[in-house]
Amino acid sequence: MTAPALLQLFVESQAALEATAAPLSVEDFVVQAMEDASPVKWHLAHVAWFFETFVLAAASTGYQAFDPRYRFLFNSYYEAVGDRHPRPDRGLLSRPTVEEVRRYRRHVGEAMVRLLEGPALPPAPAFAVELGVNHAEQHQELIATDVKVVLARNPLRPVYLPRPARAPAVPVELAWVSQEGGLLEVGHAGDAFAFDNERPRHRTFLEPFQIANRLITNAEYLEFMEAGGYEQPTLWLSDGWAARQRLGWEAPMYWERAEGGGWEVASLHGSGKVEPLEPVCHVSFYEADAYARWKGVRLPLEQEWEAAVARQGPPRAGRWSPHPEPLAGSPAAGEIAQAFGAAWQWTQSPYVPYPGFRSFDGAFGEYNGKFMSNQLVLRGSSCVTPPRHARVTYRNFFRPDARWQFTGIRLARDAR
Ligand SMILES: [Fe+2]
Numbered sequence: 078m079t080a081p082a083l084l085q086l087f088v089e090s091q092a093a094l095e096a097t098a099a100p101l102s103v104e105d106f107v108v109q110a111m112e113d114a115s116p117v118k119w120h121l122a123h124v125a126w127f128f129e130t131f132v133l134a135a136a137s138t139g140y141q142a143f144d145p146r147y148r149f150l151f152n153s154y155y156e157a158v159g160d161r162h163p164r165p166d167r168g169l170l171s172r173p174t175v176e177e178v179r180r181y182r183r184h185v186g187e188a189m190v191r192l193l194e195g196p197a198l199p200p201a202p203a204f205a206v207e208l209g210v211n212h213a214e215q216h217q218e219l220i221a222t223d224v225k226v227v228l229a230r231n232p233l234r235p236v237y238l239p240r241p242a243r244a245p246a247v248p249v250e251l252a253w254v255s256q257e258g259g260l261l262e263v264g265h266a267g268d269a270f271a272f273d274n275e276r277p278r279h280r281t282f283l284e285p286f287q288i289a290n291r292l293i294t295n296a297e298y299l300e301f302m303e304a305g306g307y308e309q310p311t312l313w314l315s316d317g318w319a320a321r322q323r324l325g326w327e328a329p330m331y332w333e334r335a336e337g338g339g340w341e342v343a344s345l346h347g348s349g350k351v352e353p354l355e356p357v358c359h360v361s362f363y364e365a366d367a368y369a370r371w372k373g374v375r376l377p378l379e380q381e382w383e384a385a386v387a388r389q390g391p392p393r394a395g396r397w398s399p400h401p402e403p404l405a406g407s408p409a410a411g412e413i414a415q416a417f418g419a420a421w422q423w424t425q426s427p428y429v430p431y432p433g434f435r436s437f438d439g440a441f442g443e444y445n446g447k448f449m450s451n452q453l454v455l456r457g458s459s460c461v462t463p464p465r466h467a468r469v470t471y472r473n474f475f476r477p478d479a480r481w482q483f484t485g486i487r488l489a490r491d492a493r
Contacts (some may be wrong), residue, residue: 080193080196087210090214093214093217097221098121105224105228107170111226114223115167117224118178119167120220121182122147122181124182125151126148128189129142129188130155150162189206208444211270214462214466218463221399238345240346243402246352246404246405248354249406251488252290253288254289258284260280261281261282262278263279271470273435273445274446275470275471277433277434279432281380283381283384286381286490287489287490287491288377288487290411291408292422292487293368293485295355296353298368298486304371306368307327313366314366316478330360330480346399355400355402356401356485359480359481364480365484372488374490375425375490376489378426381424381489382456382487385413386456389412392464395417397462398418398460401420401460416456417458417462417464419459420460421473421483422457423486424455427452448474452474452475455472459483
């Protein structure tokens with residue numbers, strides 16, 4: 078990537094990050110509603126910390142740290158960088174203030190612009206900048222995801238952004254797209270940016286299969302609930318049933334029983350009735366798996382998902398939106414709709430290294446590789462993923478009981 082392109086990428090990613098936080102009040106920036114969800118202020122500071130630690134401090138350009146104590150405070154999980162403030166205590170940090178974090182971000186941002194306006198960077202620091210931009214995009218998504226927990230826990234149900242007017246959605250019948258399978262290739266190839274976990278491109282064998290042409294809707298998921306899906310242990314994996322019992326699940330996260338019957342849902346648009354044709358969102362892997370079993374089908378393998386979606390070419394940049402929207406119309410014959418920009422799709426594949434996997438060098442080796450146990454792969458992207466960030470080969474990963482991410486359901490089945 079050329080130096081001006083890198084500079085533009087950096088500037089745009091920082092503006093997008095700030096824009097995601099812009100609708101919030103300063104009080105919203107500090108709360109940590111659950112252990113997994115970090116405060117907005119922490120996300121903003123941590124993104125600057127990444128550039129400061131891995132680009133500016135490493136570039137030996139005489140950069141002066143804004144505050145050396147932030148190295149400890151805003152380190153997420155990098156053992157190579159040293160100790161860190163405990164994740165569950167991020168919401169206890171009333172200091173530095175939001176204003177101080179803004180000054181920190183300006184300090185880092187200006188130093189980054191000076192660096193990127195200078196002579197072209199050697200490959201290693203240039204890569205660190207590009208990784209930093211992709212890292213910022215991940216935290217842009219997390220700001221929306223994590224602050225949703227904060228706002229939904231508030232009985233006043235604050236509105237992050239009002240729901241835009243849109244034409245009424247029309248039901249779209251679920252159709253199965255047949256795929257031949259066979260020996261084919263998955264994984265990222267070429268020089269364009271990708272995370273280490275997407276490489277190398279390699280062969281895999283798939284039996285013939287079919288994949289659903291759209292995501293499961295709220296109305297369809299409600300049928301599962303009304304058929305007693307949450308009360309039938311035989312539909313659930315053993316660990317899933319234990320989680321359902323322990324956590325008292327009876328609906329997706331953010332759903333609540335409405336006073337006059339039916340269900341309401343808390344979203345970044347405030348509180349409202351469950352919209353039947355929106356994709357179901359905020360379900361765990363266990364719920365997605367139980368739903369699939371109830372339908373007599375299954376979740377896709379990550380390789381099946383990629384092989385099927387790759388035929389459609391790269392993701393078409395959609396619109397960033399704080400809430401997943403219904404399909405605007407029927408997919409064309411054979412089209413796999415809502416692959417990107419609605420909800421992440423659980424696969425049944427464990428998050429493990431590809432054959433021949435090599436982690437990034439140095440501290441960046443901690444970025445993805447060390448999380449390759451006890452998590453499942455999600456494919457696609459969600460409405461709160463920056464559109465530029467989506468890739469056919471992208472491998473997101475979460476624990477099977479995680480529900481606070483924008484996660485939905487796409488079904489698959491064996492060819493018959
Ligand atoms: Fe991070």
